[in-house]
Amino acid sequence: METKIEKVNCLIIGSGPAGYTAAIYAARAGLKPVLYQGLQPGGQLTITNDVENYPGYPDGVMGPQMMMDFQKQAERFGTDVRFGMVTSVDFSNGAHKVVVDGVHTLQADAVIVSTGASAKWLGLESEYRLNGHGVSACAVCDGFFYRGQDVAIVGGGDTACEEASYLAKLCRKVYMIVRRGELRASRIMQERVKTLPNIEILWYTETDEVLGDHAVTGVRVKDVRNGQPRVLEVQGFFVAIGHQPNTAVFNGQLQMDEQGYIVTEKGSTRTNVSGVFACGDAQDKIYRQAITAAGTGCMAALDAERYLAEKGIH
Ligand code: NDP
Numbered sequence: 411m412e413t414k415i416e417k418v419n420c421l422i423i424g425s426g427p428a429g430y431t432a433a434i435y436a437a438r439a440g441l442k443p444v445l446y447q448g449l450q451p452g453g454q455l456t457i458t459n460d461v462e463n464y465p466g467y468p469d470g471v472m473g474p475q476m477m478m479d480f481q482k483q484a485e486r487f488g489t490d491v492r493f494g495m496v497t498s499v500d501f502s503n504g505a506h507k508v509v510v511d512g513v514h515t516l517q518a519d520a521v522i523v524s525t526g527a528s529a530k531w532l533g534l535e536s537e538y539r540l541n542g543h544g545v546s547a548c549a550v551c552d553g554f555f556y557r558g559q560d561v562a563i564v565g566g567g568d569t570a571c572e573e574a575s576y577l578a579k580l581c582r583k584v585y586m587i588v589r590r591g592e593l594r595a596s597r598i599m600q601e602r603v604k605t606l607p608n609i610e611i612l613w614y615t616e617t618d619e620v621l622g623d624h625a626v627t628g629v630r631v632k633d634v635r636n637g638q639p640r641v642l643e644v645q646g647f648f649v650a651i652g653h654q655p656n657t658a659v660f661n662g663q664l665q666m667d668e669q670g671y672i673v674t675e676k677g678s679t680r681t682n683v684s685g686v687f688a689c690g691d692a693q694d695k696i697y698r699q700a701i702t703a704a705g706t707g708c709m710a711a712l713d714a715e716r717y718l719a720e721k722g723i724h
Contacts, residue, residue: 414515415507415515415516415517416514416515416516416517417516417517417518418442418443418444418516418517418518418519419441419442419443419518419519419520419718419723419724420436420441420442420443420444420518420519420520420521420522420711420714420718421443421444421445421446421506421508421516421518421520421521421522422436422443422444422445422446422489422521422522422524423445423446423448423496423508423521423522423523423524423525424445424446424447424448424453424523424524424525424526424656424690424692425445425446425447425448425451425452425453425477425481425491425524426452426453426454426455426477426524426526426690426691426700426703427453427455427477427480427690427700427701427703427704427707428524428526428689428690428691428692428703428704428706428707428710429445429453429522429524429689429690429707430445430477430480430481430483430484430704430707431480431703431704431705431707431708431711432522432524432689432707432708432710432711432714433445433484433489433491433707433711434480434483434484434487434489434711435707435708435711435712435715436489436522436711436714436715437484437487437488437489438487439711439715440724441520441711441714441715441718441724442488442490443484443489443490443522444489444490444492444516444518445484445489445490445491445492446492446493446494446495446496446510447491447492447493447494448494448495448496448525448656449495451477451481451493452473452474452477452478452480452481453477453526454526454527454528454529454691455473455474455476455477455700456473456474456477457473457541457542458473458542458546458548458551458552459472459473459542459552460472460473460555461473461476461551461700462554463550463551463699463700463701464476464700464701465701476700492510494510494511494514495510495511496508496509496510496525496659497509497510497511497512497659498512498659499521499659499660499663500663501521501663501664501683501686502663504684504685505517506518506519506520506521506685506686508521519685519718519721519723519724520685520686520687520714520717520718521685521686521687522679522686522687522688522689522707522710522711522714523657523660523664523672523681523686523687523688523689523692523693524688524689524690524692524703524707524710525655525656525657525659525690525692526655526656526690526691526692526703527653527654527655527656527671527691527692527695527698528653528654528656529547529548529649529652529653530649530651530652530653530654531547531649531651532564532617532649532651534617534618534619534620536619536620536621536622537617537620537647537649540620540622540625540626540647543622543624543625543626544620544622544625544626544645544646544647545620545626545647545648545649546646546647546648546649547648547649547650548573548648548698549563549573549574549576549577549648549650550573550576550699552646552648553573553576553577553580553581553646553648554580555646556577556580556581556645556646557580557581558580558581558582559581559582559644559645559646560581560582560583560584560585560642560643560644560645560646561577561581561583561584561585561644561645561646561647561648562584562585562586562587562629562631562642562644562646562647562648563577563584563585563586563587563647563648563649563650564586564587564617564647564648564649564650564651565586565587565588565649565650565651565652566586566588566589566590566592566593566594566595567593567594567595567650567651567652568594568595568596568599569650569652569653570586570593570595570650570651571593571595571599571600571602571603572599573648573650574586574603574606574609574650575599575602575603575606575609577646577648578603578606578608578609581608581646582608583608583610584606584608584609584610585609585610585612585629585642585644586603586609586610586611586612587612587615587616587617587629587631588611588612588613588614588615589614589615589616589634590613590614591613591614593611612631612640614633614634614635615631615632615633615634616631616632616634617629617630617631618630618631618632618639620647621641625645626644626645626646626647627643627645628641628642628643628644629641629642629644629647630642653691653695653698654670655669655670655671655672655691655692655693655695656692657670657671657672657692658670660672663683664681664682664683664686664688665681665682669695671692671693671694671695672688672692672693673693674687674688674693678709678713679693679706679709679710679713680713684717685714685717685721687710687713687714687717688710689703689706689707689709689710690703690706690707691703693706694706
């Protein structure tokens with residue numbers, strides 16, 4: 411068992427757009443950041459195909475390539491990028507202690523949390539197999555590929571309603587697959603989807619299988635009240651049943667909302683623990699875009715830099 415504690419100036423946890431942007435800014439400010447990549451180096455964008463809405467890539471870019479570019483840019487200014495998963499933290503009494511892979515302990519002057527969130531999936535084999543080939547968890551990212559076509563979206567919350575309205579502007583027909591007889595979404599969002607003529611809500615409906623060999627060709631659903639099956643001929647299948655922020659390791663250490671999103675002070679990335687900053691999807695359940703995550707990553711680095719300067723550490 412290792413006992414030595416490594417001291418670092420600025421520790422960044424997570425390697426999506428938020429973490430790498432924080433790293434670029436922190437490194438250029440001379441904070442010598444150390445960044446741990448976590449379980450999924452590059453984050454959620456590594457499981458998408460084309461990214462067409464990130465400014466600066468006029469011809470689009472593949473998600474994995476974009477994240478390699480982010481990493482390269484962070485390393486160019488001296489970020490120490492490491493494999494490893496944070497397994498526990500201790501932020502009590504002013505400590506910023508972080509244990510990686512259960513064995514390596516670091517003490518950081520400032521910590522930036524950018525652990526992101528993961529989309530929830532239905533758990534169907536066909537959904538997994540066709541992910542990126544017609545199955546998506548982000549309408550804003552992928553809806554454009556289905557313009558003029560028919561699509562289905564699962565879920566009845568604000569995200570599903572917002573994404574269904576977004577898809578309705580692009581697609582010919584949008585089926586909303588809702589497992590109960592009502593929507594969970596706010597009233598205003600419910601009204602919006604109910605009044606759009608090309609959205610059809612399928613109540614009491616569950617998805618049994620996404621159809622297609624190499625690309626989605628349809629979805630088999632059933633009415634849960636009588637088991638009646640139905641095949642929807644769609645080219646896109648969107649899952650919008652919620653996200654799970656990857657923040658379990660900070661339970662009891664950082665203030666979170668009831669869904670586990672880290673609470674930050676309005677207009678900043680400061681958490682309730684001095685010297686610990688949070689950015690990206692770990693603290694954002696509304697926007698969840700690469701560009702907004704990158705924006706808050708920049709904010710976190712600037713906040714950390716200011717904090718260290720005020721402490722006289724940097
Ligand atoms: P929610 O948890 O609010 O809604 C999830 C939806 O998915 C529910 O309708 C739920 O059904 C359904 N669902 C869950 N699991 C399954 C499953 N296995 N099969 C079928 N359906 C399933 O998640 P959201 O992402 O919509 O929203 C998260 C939070 O973010 C909310 O607080 C929301 O208000 C907020 N938000 C706000 C926005 C805004 O203000 N503009 C935009 C987006 C989100 P059931 O109801 O039966 O449980």
